[in-house]
Amino acid sequence: MARAATTADAFNAVAEPRRRQILDALAEGERPVNELVGLLGLAQPQVSKHLRVLREVGAVDVRDEGRKRLYRLNGHALKPIHDWVKNYERSWSERFDELDVVLEDLKQKEQDDGDNDQ
Amino acid sequence: MARAATTADAFNAVAEPRRRQILDALAEGERPVNELVGLLGLAQPQVSKHLRVLREVGAVDVRDEGRKRLYRLNGHALKPIHDWVKNYERSWSERFDELDVVLEDLKQKEQDDGDNDQ
DNA sequence: TTGACGTATTCCCATATGGGTATACGATTG
DNA sequence: CAATCGTATACCCATATGGGAATACGTCAA
Numbered sequence: 001m002a003r004a005a006t007t008a009d010a011f012n013a014v015a016e017p018r019r020r021q022i023l024d025a026l027a028e029g030e031r032p033v034n035e036l037v038g039l040l041g042l043a044q045p046q047v048s049k050h051l052r053v054l055r056e057v058g059a060v061d062v063r064d065e066g067r068k069r070l071y072r073l074n075g076h077a078l079k080p081i082h083d084w085v086k087n088y089e090r091s092w093s094e095r096f097d098e099l100d101v102v103l104e105d106l107k108q109k110e111q112d113d114g115d116n117d118q
Numbered sequence: 119m120a121r122a123a124t125t126a127d128a129f130n131a132v133a134e135p136r137r138r139q140i141l142d143a144l145a146e147g148e149r150p151v152n153e154l155v156g157l158l159g160l161a162q163p164q165v166s167k168h169l170r171v172l173r174e175v176g177a178v179d180v181r182d183e184g185r186k187r188l189y190r191l192n193g194h195a196l197k198p199i200h201d202w203v204k205n206y207e208r209s210w211s212e213r214f215d216e217l218d219v220v221l222e223d224l225k226q227k228e229q230d231d232g233d234n235d236q
Numbered sequence: 237t238t239g240a241c242g243t244a245t246t247c248c249c250a251t252a253t254g255g256g257t258a259t260a261c262g263a264t265t266g
Numbered sequence: 267c268a269a270t271c272g273t274a275t276a277c278c279c280a281t282a283t284g285g286g287a288a289t290a291c292g293t294c295a296a
Binding site: 001002003004005006008016018045046049050064066067068108 | 249250251252253254255256257260262263264
């Protein structure tokens, strides 16, 4: 088997930096392809291809307006990523320090109880 | 150019489901390779290869103990992912609804001021 | 030392990437 | 209708993936 397709899920789609750039740009509002081409400094075909990937994982929606195609962010598709990574937040966030102390105490208490059973 | 290496950054490393599984397993504590092999139901060489990728992006640390190698989670490497994705949280979290209202009001107020300048 | 164990590395292969370039397609304008 | 604009698609290519299988390597036991 080869690497999973970029369109397999949001994780794979967003692994490409250009696609994150596109989402960041769309966070400020709807934009036509050419505007993204200007912002990214990438050729138009590549931008269209990246947008296709983002569409396939549901991270963007499209709307036709004359000859332009307006792309819009759909952040919902990124929730699974957030849900997964937030469980690791304790690794760097000080907000969890206090909670960790409490958990350590509980652990210690449990161990003491076990010792009493012996 | 081809797709970026899986070892290019945490985003790419974590795009592979097996590697997320490994990190999830290590979240509960240090583990030797064989234990991960059992948990993932994957052949040992593939697990070692996934671990190498995770090591290269700094998501895990290793420690030798006899003939075993104990792998330990280093969630710090995942912070960039969290930092990026949390900006999209408003897309699904109700917690931001109220904030959105406030921002809308501010925007409206600014616009009114602009109108007065005319 | 020899053998067994735990892990890492090497080689093979089908697969699809992302950029470059050319071109096709639909909508609008003249 | 013809020309042009805005986008999408089709090709070509170098690259590296992830799994399978075989094997190399370091450590411990007998």
